Amino acid sequence: MTVPVEWYVALSAILFSIGALGVLLRRNAIIIFMSVELMLNAANLLFVAFSRYLGDLDGQVLVFFVITVAAAEVAVGLALIVVIFRTKQSINIDEINLMKG
């Protein structure tokens, strides 16, 4: 007997929600960034869980793609944070508000 797939769905939904709340509530760019990664990894967990549940390897392959894309996003995101820190001396997104939306 193994852990039923519903538990994984619940766990990844919780992780995803924590990530989404982090993006919406936190003001530090790096922490927002980590929250986005948490959301992506929640999706990865779901892919792997379903892949096991369905007996279909595709889900695990998808995880590789998501990880790769996440790495590309990290590279661009960190570079942007560094660049903006040089100009602003801050990565608090509340202080990054030249333009009013």
Add this chain to the structure above:
Amino acid sequence: MDQILLDYLPIAVLIGIGIFFAVLLPSLSVSLGPKPPKDRNLAPYESGMVAIGEAQRRLPVKFYRIAVLFILFDVDIILLVPWAVAFRKLGVYGLVAMLIFMVMFILGDAWVWKKGVLEWE
């Protein structure tokens, strides 16, 4: 239900060992290590400067650049390992596909190099 818990026993053991060592080693070094007299050591010697600032200071941005490149190599390995495991089965197709990927990847690295990102001043 019991079976579930048994399945996860190794993980629990691993977590336990991890916590044990994480607590053990620092506490050992604190309790067994020599304790130099703190105040006198930190005080400036004769004409020396008074200590300023924290030990944890900001790192220059060049570390960041290397970290970003490291992440890319890291993920490159993620794709290479499964390919290497299945190398014989994938045959020429796999080889060509991975070659195309690596050529693009190396092109990117060469470009980064040319742009001077790897210079350490």
Add this chain to the structure above:
Amino acid sequence: MEFVTPTINILIVLPVLLVAGGGALLMLLELFMAEERVKQWAPTLAIIVLALAFLQTIGLWGQTHTTFTPEGSSPMVILDNFATFLNVIFLLTGFFTVLISVNYLPRVGLNRSEYYMLMLFSLSGMMLMGMANDLILVFLALEVLSIPLYILAGLSRPRPESEESAMKYFFLGAFSSAIFVFGIALTYGATGSTALPAVLAGVSNGGALALAGVAMMLVGFGFKVAAAPFHMWTPDVYEGAPTVVTAFMSVGAKVGGFAAMLRVFVSAFGSLGQTWVPAVAVIAAITLIIGNVVAIVQPNIKRMLAYSSIAHAGYILMAVAASVNSPDGVSAALFYMFAYLFTNLGAFAIAIAAERKLGEGVMLDDYKGLAKRSPLLALAMAYFMLSLTGIPPTGGFSGKFFVFRATLEAGLVWLAVVGVITSVVSGYYYLRVVYLMYMYDGEGELHTKPALLTAVALTVLATLVLGLLPGAWYEITKQAALQGLQVLAGG
């Protein structure tokens, strides 16, 4: 388990390979040539690559191919008239973007060698959006489209507005991608596959899991195409990014988002239409109202065009909502995007001519007296504004006509009414530009170079043709739409 080599037909993906290869070639050239020389040749090379890809794309019109088919599974890539038509839109977007960038970038001191290669990479992602037959390819294409755009938005660093624009675009883009990929994961769990034909077969039995997946993918697409209530990033990003980049993403990223959205929602999730059509219709209505009403108070032309692009996303969403119950929905959306491409890029071309320095000359007041200084350009701008409002004889009018007709056919009368009323409202802020140009005196030079004038002339011509002879072009979009849907349904 034995590995069987997937069937691959390189000719099908050749346009994408050419575009991405052009970007890679620029990187390669920079290794061996002086940066100045590469910058000099980059626009020419981009045009050549786009032209070659265009020829190959046109040659594929009317054909249907699939490629990258793993053993015992559906193809990853599909090239039908739907994808070919969208590829034409993307390649034209790239072509016009190069034309308006050539002189602008050196003039405002932004002539960075990354520009053209990132643009080409982003274009290759857009082209894959229309050709994807598998959710994971949709996701990869979305990222290939987006990541270069994040960097392009920050091209004019260290200008703080541009950095801020890149940062906002990046965070909301990454956030929406995460939501999107979670939606894919849920759909995968519900249907057991990410291949669109298998999703189509399994989604109606997927239960709550499938519905949650569809909802999250809708949110993800909503962010990408700047539909309300997921549009908050648009004005700031459009204002802060260099104007050529704004022009490029206002058409390319939006059409790219809709390309995949049409394929995924109308085809693969078509059987759940009763569930998502009302949601999309409500989103379309909110988008139309917010985009058109908030645009009125914008003093900056880039912000105004940003809200205008939100509003146009609303009109295309109307067509998406109509696609399930009306045979004309998809073709109306395609026609609208085709007309929007020319009109919007034309308007941006003139905004670029009027931009004195980076971030200067972008207020609506700077357009005062344009008619006296440059009668022809002012006339072109007036024509684009009429087209964006939807006044005949313009491509914008034809597009709106087809969209409203499809919406009525689909029985969404209330949505069509919202569309018509907001179009009338939009007249206020579009025609104000015309008013400012013709009724005031002002000064400020225009930067007109042959390349930019060519872009303006071609876009005016295309908008006029689409306005005068909409029928013939609508037949083409009709073929694109019908074939696109049939192939997927057949698996």
